[in-house]
Every structure is written in structure tokens, then in C-alpha cells.
Amino acid sequence: MAYQPVRQPRIADVITERLEAMILEGSLKPGHRLPPERELAERFGVSRPSLREAIQKLAARGLLSSRQGGGTFVSESLNSRFNDPLLETLSRHSEFNLDLLEFRDAMEGISAYYAALRSTPADKALLVQRYEELDASFMGRNPGLEAKADAAFHLAIAEAAHNVMLLHTIRSTFHLLEKSIVDSLAHLFQRPDARTTLMEQHRALLDAILEGRAEDARARAHEHLVFVEEGLLEMERAETRAQRALRRAQAMPERASG
Numbered sequence: 001m002a003y004q005p006v007r008q009p010r011i012a013d014v015i016t017e018r019l020e021a022m023i024l025e026g027s028l029k030p031g032h033r034l035p036p037e038r039e040l041a042e043r044f045g046v047s048r049p050s051l052r053e054a055i056q057k058l059a060a061r062g063l064l065s066s067r068q069g070g071g072t073f074v075s076e077s078l079n080s081r082f083n084d085p086l087l088e089t090l091s092r093h094s095e096f097n098l099d100l101l102e103f104r105d106a107m108e109g110i111s112a113y114y115a116a117l118r119s120t121p122a123d124k125a126l127l128v129q130r131y132e133e134l135d136a137s138f139m140g141r142n143p144g145l146e147a148k149a150d151a152a153f154h155l156a157i158a159e160a161a162h163n164v165m166l167l168h169t170i171r172s173t174f175h176l177l178e179k180s181i182v183d184s185l186a187h188l189f190q191r192p193d194a195r196t197t198l199m200e201q202h203r204a205l206l207d208a209i210l211e212g213r214a215e216d217a218r219a220r221a222h223e224h225l226v227f228v229e230e231g232l233l234e235m236e237r238a239e240t241r242a243q244r245a246l247r248r249a250q251a252m253p254e255r256a257s258g
Contacts, residue, residue: 141195
């Protein structure tokens with residue numbers, strides 16, 4: 001019986017796969033600058049020509065980009081969005097916010113579930129940091145900064161879930177997530193107790209993840225998004241009533257003149 005010779009993988013291919021995996025899992029984030037070539041080669045224990053070949057392959061695939069005299073970076077385009085014009089269109093139509101909230105309910109609920117099961121000490125430390133940043137932003141009462149901090153907290157949960165499909169699905173719609181939160185907060189903050197309620201919900205969600213209570217984490221994520229959804233529904237009902245009253249007021253002079 002003839003045996004096929006076992007081929008040893010090329011060092012450059014091994015490095016390529018390692019860097020790809022680091023990008024997929026979020027260890028190397030869009031916009032992240034790679035260490036200098038010499039340092040990175042020492043970390044991997046490989047020659048600089050092999051490392052250089054791997055970087056060139058990833059650059060050809062659009063995952064890395066080099067800047068003249070500035071180093072090598074993970075492509076910024078990976079952090080933006082799906083290449084789908086419908087998503088850009090959605091961002092301009094607030095009437096679809098409820099659809100986005102339903103999507104968030106599904107994605108963030110399962111992310112919270114897995115984060116509670118899989119988060120590492122480093123993940124938990126980052127979650128606490130993001131929560132503290134969110135708390136500090138709420139104290140400042142700047143809706144724009146609050147929305148960014150809120151979105152960053154939820155993205156950290158997705159990272160802690162250690163599921164690359166969940167992470168990149170949520171990350172690819174990050175700009176929609178921020179806009180949805182801005183729109184939601186603009187309405188919710190008309191209620192005097194809204195900030196307190198939101199922070200209590202975020203704290204309960206954080207505690208469930210930190211303590212490994214997976215089902216409770218999913219329930220807390222759902223509870224939070226239901227609160228936001230109910231707020232948006234009430235806003236829509238109020239707008240409908242206001243528009244109806246305006247139409248009636250505009251119609252009254254016409255009846256009087258007739």
C-alpha cells in the first residue's frame with residue numbers, strides 16, 4: 001500500500017491562520033495596530049520573512065492594511081457594517097426601531113446567556129469597566145455619550161460570549177445599535193425615573209453574568225429591552241394622539257367657515 005507523504009504546514013500559513021483566528025475572536029479589533037514586525041516575530045517564535053509573508057496574505061484578503069511609516073493595522077472596514085445598503089437605509093428610518101429591538105432581544109439575550117457561562121476573568125474585568133463608564137456617563141446626562149457607553153457595554157457582553165458569529169453580527173450592526181439607543185434614550189429620559197431604572201437593569205444584567213447565572217442573564221437582558229420597547233410604543237402612541245389632535249384642530253376652521 002502506498003502512503004502519501006505527510007506535508008508539514010508552511011510557517012507563513014500557520015501564522016496566517018493564527019492571526020485570522022485572533023481577528024475573528026476579537027483579540028485583534030478593527031483599527032488595532034499590530035506590534036512592530038520584530039516584536040511580533042519574537043512572540044510567534046518565527047522568522048521575520050515568514051511573518052512578513054503572512055501579513056501580505058492577510059492584507060491581500062482585506063484583513064490588514066499597512067500605512068507608510070505607520071505600521072500594520074487591522075482593517076477599519078471590519079468594524080463598520082455589513083456591505084448591505086438596506087442597513088444604511090434602516091439607520092435613517094426610526095419607524096423600524098421596534099424591529100431592531102426585537103433583533104437585539106434575540107441576539108443580546110443569547111449573548112448574555114453565553115457570557116454568563118464562558119466569560120473569563122479578563123472579560124469580567126472589562127464588563128465591570130464598561131459598566132462603570134456607563135454609570136459615569138449617565139451622571140453627566142449627555143445622551144450622545146450615554147448611547148456610546150451603553151452600546152459599548154452591550155458589545156462587551158457579546159465579546160464575553162465567545163461566539164464569533166454572535167460577536168460579528170452584533171458588531172456589524174453597531175452603528176444601528178448606537179442610533180437605536182440614542183433614539184430610545186431621547187424619549188425615555190423624559191421620564192424622571194428612567195436613568196435610575198436603566199442603571200438598575202444594567203447592574204442586574206452585569207451581576208447575573210459575573211455570577212454565572214446564565215438563564216437569569218438572558219432574562220435580565222430581555223427585561224431591559226422590553227422596558228425600552230414599551231417606552232418606544234408609548235412614544236408612538238403619544239405621537240399618534242398628537243397628530244390626530246392637530247388634524248382635528250386644523251379641520252375645525254374649515255367647518256366653521258362652511
